[in-house]
Amino acid sequence: MLERQKLSLLILKEGLPIFMTKEGGVAPLLQAIEEIGREDLAGSIVADKVVGKAAALLMAYFGAREAYAGIMSEKAVPVLERYSIPYHFRSLVVEILNRDKSGTCRFELTVPDVEEPEEAYSRLKEKVHSLKK
Numbered sequence: 001m002l003e004r005q006k007l008s009l010l011i012l013k014e015g016l017p018i019f020m021t022k023e024g025g026v027a028p029l030l031q032a033i034e035e036i037g038r039e040d041l042a043g044s045i046v047a048d049k050v051v052g053k054a055a056a057l058l059m060a061y062f063g064a065r066e067a068y069a070g071i072m073s074e075k076a077v078p079v080l081e082r083y084s085i086p087y088h089f090r091s092l093v094v095e096i097l098n099r100d101k102s103g104t105c106r107f108e109l110t111v112p113d114v115e116e117p118e119e120a121y122s123r124l125k126e127k128v129h130s131l132k133k
Contacts (some may be wrong), residue, residue, distance in 0.1 A: 007022055013044045013045075030121075038067075042062055051072060058117070058124065072087065073094065
């Protein structure tokens with residue numbers, strides 16, 4: 001469905017889309033949390049083009065029911081398992097790269113040592129805010 005509609009992120013709740021975007025990266029997940037709210041995202045199904053540890057921690061933060069990814073990193077898997085979020089992926093990779101593929105994604109570099117979703121949310125929100133300056 002993501003590819004057919006050229007979306008990078010689709011969030012469903014009770015079978016209906018509640019958030020969708022063509023914008024990539026972690027920022028759309030943060031936007032969904034801000035616009036929809038953590039409580040209303042709880043129990044949702046998330047289909048994301050790319051899921052790394054940062055995205056997985058955000059899904060755990062709002063209590064996603066299930067995660068689908070085109071590409072998923074090996075670091076996302078233990079996070080989703082720890083928070084009992086069933087996951088599916090088309091391709092599993094060692095790490096999520098930045099847009100020009102010259103190194104690790106900056107959002108992944110923001111949470112390498114983070115295990116708690118609340119801390120990840122805070123750090124990632126701060127990182128996105130600093131990039132807008």
